[in-house]
Amino acid sequence: MLSTLVVILAAATAASQPNTKIEALPRSAALPGDTPSKIALGRLLFFDPILSATRDVACATCHHPQHGWADGRPTPLGVHASGIGPGRKLIQGAAFLPLTRNTPTILNAAFNGIETGKPFDPAKSPMFWDNRVRSLEAQALAPIRQREEMRGDVCSEGDAVPSMIERLNSIPEYVKLFETEITADKVSQAIAAYERTLITPDAPFDRFMRGDKTAMTAEQQQGMAAFQKAGCALCHNGPMLSDFKLHAIGQTDSATNRTEFRTPSLRNLKHTAPYMHHGGTLTLDEVLLFYDRLMDQAAETLEGGDTSTLPPLDPLLRQMNMLPEDHAPIKAFLEALNSDDYDKSVPERLPSQPGG
Numbered sequence: 001m002l003s004t005l006v007v008i009l010a011a012a013t014a015a016s017q018p019n020t021k022i023e024a025l026p027r028s029a030a031l032p033g034d035t036p037s038k039i040a041l042g043r044l045l046f047f048d049p050i051l052s053a054t055r056d057v058a059c060a061t062c063h064h065p066q067h068g069w070a071d072g073r074p075t076p077l078g079v080h081a082s083g084i085g086p087g088r089k090l091i092q093g094a095a096f097l098p099l100t101r102n103t104p105t106i107l108n109a110a111f112n113g114i115e116t117g118k119p120f121d122p123a124k125s126p127m128f129w130d131n132r133v134r135s136l137e138a139q140a141l142a143p144i145r146q147r148e149e150m151r152g153d154v155c156s157e158g159d160a161v162p163s164m165i166e167r168l169n170s171i172p173e174y175v176k177l178f179e180t181e182i183t184a185d186k187v188s189q190a191i192a193a194y195e196r197t198l199i200t201p202d203a204p205f206d207r208f209m210r211g212d213k214t215a216m217t218a219e220q221q222q223g224m225a226a227f228q229k230a231g232c233a234l235c236h237n238g239p240m241l242s243d244f245k246l247h248a249i250g251q252t253d254s255a256t257n258r259t260e261f262r263t264p265s266l267r268n269l270k271h272t273a274p275y276m277h278h279g280g281t282l283t284l285d286e287v288l289l290f291y292d293r294l295m296d297q298a299a300e301t302l303e304g305g306d307t308s309t310l311p312p313l314d315p316l317l318r319q320m321n322m323l324p325e326d327h328a329p330i331k332a333f334l335e336a337l338n339s340d341d342y343d344k345s346v347p348e349r350l351p352s353q354p355g356g
């Protein structure tokens, strides 16, 4: 009787226990329809400010190769500003506030949602810090409609995409490149096809996992074990080091009161500081110190202390077990997830700026 109960309990625990495996990325994210001409068109669109109603913001304004395909800022500035990266400033007199969330890199966003041991469906790839949109294609139209990002006060949200199509139709080079009628679907499909080329599947970690035992240093290998032991892989697992699930880890978004955010990928952190959905955590040392405190808070909630003043916490945090001496090896392991081997090229000219 007791042994049956033990078996049932063990099975129940196993079922609720996440798969903490970490593994290499696939070598390619390309889909069958991603032809060279579609990718080339997507690249031009990605860099062209003509997509914004204000004509002054491109996707690449916030996702730029010089800043690891993010922007190196806590939170981005969209319309009515100039420059890129940390130096981007509002144009004098403009009254647009920065957005409230940190810009994620689009490197490897094509793999969002990929999990160990499960089929991967790019049409369901979760996008944004709260997973509110699915697929790169669906994501691509969101910034075009968003006021602070690319629309400004030039037109209504409903007119943002139709007016973008009109602007593209007024440029003969785009009319030619699209070959047939310009539609919102074709714009987003071209941008998504281009984004699927922006991947880093050959980081030292990937090469190590594929069998090159010299690809990671001894400290990095020790760090990988420490990362697992500390419980990081309860959430940061699979080929992207993310389960792509929402978790409450004690940070509240002041704009929306949201407490749950998607586990971010841990790839290319070298290029994407500052960290967290608010971009307020400047270094990886700070992140690790944050987790030290979080483990204490999670233990307090377990002990039934007065937690009324604390934000809600994911129960998985109680399984964490990081020691201060784990910080250095874990940081070394995170280095093995960085890669500089990605497309950093920028189009020489854009169809909206002939000769410019």
Ligand code: HEC
Residues within 6 Å of the ligand: 046, 051, 057, 058, 059, 060, 061, 062, 063, 076, 077, 078, 079, 099, 101, 102, 103, 104, 105, 106, 109, 112, 126, 127, 128, 129, 130, 136, 139, 140, 141, 143, 144, 148, 149, 150, 191
């Ligand atoms: C003003 C800066 C800005 C501009 C312009 C911008 N983005 Fe973003 N991008 C962001 C921010 C901030 C987020 C995260 C927003 C959130 O989670 O709510 C984001 C998220 C994304 C994501 C999801 C990444 C992930 O892992 O979830 C993709 C893909 C993306 N942007 C592509 C684009 C494309 C394509 C364009 C142009 C059509 C574009 N962005 C324009 C700032 C910008």
Ligand code: HEC
Residues within 6 Å of the ligand: 230, 231, 232, 233, 234, 235, 236, 246, 247, 248, 249, 251, 261, 262, 263, 264, 265, 266, 269, 272, 274, 275, 276, 277, 278, 284, 287, 291, 314, 316, 317, 320, 322, 330
């Ligand atoms: C319960 C799930 C969970 C566990 C366990 C966990 N994380 Fe996280 N991690 C998250 C979530 C969710 C975020 C984003 C939170 C936010 O932005 O508010 C995050 C953010 C991060 C970031 C910032 C990344 C970025 O791009 O902004 C780093 C780095 C990080 N975690 C590393 C770790 C390490 C190292 C461990 C182990 C010591 C760990 N995490 C354990 C869920 C988890």
